[in-house]
Amino acid sequence: MFAYYLDLALRSLRRNKVLTTLMVLALALGIGATITTLTVLKLLSGDPLPQKSAQLFYPQLDPYPKDQPFSRSGKKLPWLMSYIDAMNLLHARKAERQAVMALSQVKLTPQGQGGKPFYADGVLTTSDFFPMFDAPFQYGAGWGSTDDESRAQVVVIAGFLNDKLFGGANSVGRTIRIEDHDFRIIGVLRPWAPQPRFYAVHLGGRDYGKGEAVFMPLQSVRADGMTPNTVMSYGPEHTDMQHLETAQSIWLGLWVQLSSADEAPAYKLFLGNYAQQQVALGRFQLSRVGLWDLMSWLRNEQVVPDDVRLQAGMALGFLLICVVNTVGLLLAKCLRRSREIGVRRALGASRGAIFLQFMVEAGIVGVAGGVLGLGFAELGLWGIRHQPAQYASLAHLDLSMFLFTFVVALVSSLVAGLLPAWRACVVAPAPQLKAS
Amino acid sequence: MQLRPILSSLSHHKLTASLLMLQVALTCAIVCNVVFMIANRVEQVTLPSGVDEAGLSMLNSESIDKSENRLARHAADLAGLRAVPGVTAAVAVDTLPLGRDESSYGTCASAEDLAKAIAARSMMRDGLCVQPAVYGGTQGEVGALGLHLIAGRDFRADEYVAGSDVHVAILSRALAEKLYPGKDALGQSVYAGGAKPIRVIGIVDTLLRPHLRAPEVNQYAMLFPMLPNDGEVTYLLRSAPQDRERVLRMAAEKLQQLSPERIIPASGMRTYAQMREAYFQRDTTMIGLLLASGFGLLFVTALGITGLANFWVQQRRRSIGIRRAIGATRGDTLRYFQTENFLIVSGGIALGTLLAFVLNAALMTQYELPRLPWHYLPIGALVLWGLGQLAVLGPALRAAAVPPVVATQSV
Structure with missing residues (x-):
């Protein structure tokens, strides 16, 4: 029966070639735009560490004076922490793992080969960073907490930097000059760049992209005078960049890993106690605290650019109009075929059969629109890859979006086909036959 | 032209007609907002910087040698750069309008305001003081940028200092x-x-800040006679516009010759026009996308109108023939379909106007978009009426061509 409907539908579509083409084209444009923008949106609002994100939390404290809050509305908690608070929480070891971090532009000078110095992005962090974020090592390993305390001059480098400097060979044990000091390479990462770059969000880094080149122990490089990208002062005096450790400034992000999300209330209680303690000591005026799991943090900080959300909304509006357009055209078509329907009904076709026949016709338009729309989406993503945006190189259609294209195509065409098919199946056969 | 027959015929196609109306309404709502967003972005992208942009280019230099005398280094570099053929002016600056890197100082109009602001522990409260961007540079910065001095004078050579301890300023x-x-x-x-106190000795007409904020504060900026004294400095070069690429190349070579102890990042070697383009890159992309989606929408809607009108003409061939046979002219038939389209599109526009404001309100809460000015609606209406008439012209002409003899033929 289905094959017969398919045949009928194809005949009907072939009868009005121009109209069919236009219908498919319009639907394909809407689908192409929707899939392109949704792919980008999905990419940008994705989970950077799917296996870990439920366990990772971002604590916030508020060292700002009451009458001079961090945000204009006074509602938002400060994005970062002061050195004293970050270190206190780090050393309290109340979570399974914890690491503080800042970002910095660092000058790298390759050893030997008369290499020219160049700038790269660097992470200043503590030992738990690598196991906590599941950073995979190609060679060597990260440093331990004793290296943090002893201010060891060691560094972990990213795979792409290892390729650039050492041709991808095992470079553990070699040295690299960072700013004005030599650091020993103790680990090389595999390509690793969770998207969005969640830990870089307020540290003056990029929200998306290939990630940083070097990872260094925070205390070691601070002893060398390296300064972070972002420093915000909450005290009355200017921040002295040489004495950030004691300044009334926030410049560090703290991430903690809890054994499960159930531990979050306990950790928040600990944070609250810590804040109250600081109020009692006179360091803080406010005892409010925040604790976000990774995905809520990204949502709350609106990491996805407004423009991208706007584009997705626009594309959905476009698809809606395309669907309304298809409804209108299919409806007009089916009303013109009242006589054909009348004849089929008179020959014994049931209402359901007529309904099905018209839905099959709509479905064919949908599938054709999906195939063409896939082409448009690939074209759109190709265009995005050639934009100088941070996330440009990541814009690819994955399998789930590929399948989703056809779901969108079928659903929108079947929704479009509902009304015409219903109108077709309620046509009364007798008057149609009489009219001729 | 009688409306009654059209209306009564439309009432037989209630469903299709109202679908078309809905499509026109949605298109009207979206296109009005899209055009408004385009206008906003275009305004942003074409914001005048106050700088004579055409012949400007610049390059950054980061010194590796920490022991060198930076002021002397900059002076020597500038002397070398001025000798590059084609360079008409060269200055060292710390940042530029639309250069993104910004340093700003809380600035008050008088000592009393400053005292009040300090007492209130807030520079911004009650609008006592503002936070303008500050530009520092070597002598000749106003001229090299091509700023338009509308009152007062440029800095004198003896007013330049190495720190931020300046005594005079030029305000926007x-x-x-x-x-x-x-x-x-x-x-x-x-x-x-x-x-x-810092005495105001000059006023320039327009001067944008390095990093744009709200429209009302975008031009809060001032120039200090403050010599760049960092290891990292931007050299600004003026030349004939067609010489910019060559001048940049030669300038980079010259600097490396003068002192190889520096990094000249390729990303910092560019013309002012390129920097401006990079600054607004997101906006220009959005303008392109908005334009494409706007035209796409109009195209799809035109398609819908033509498609439906075509069907209606085919469906009514016989009745058109009868009307022709009893005296209607070709022109009457043509006008009949045009009026019908006008009525449907008008209905769509009426609904669309409402939807446009609803959509605008939603966008205002989600994104920082101002209220849609009312004059976008008549423009949108005119565009849709025009589009409707254009789309229906083909089918209407085909209807007009139906001969009266059709009336006598049995179907």
């Missing part, structure tokens, strides 16, 4: 008017980040 007109409303700002003293 917007800043001067904000700090000294209704008064002549020339000769007044501003207090920027300290208790020492």
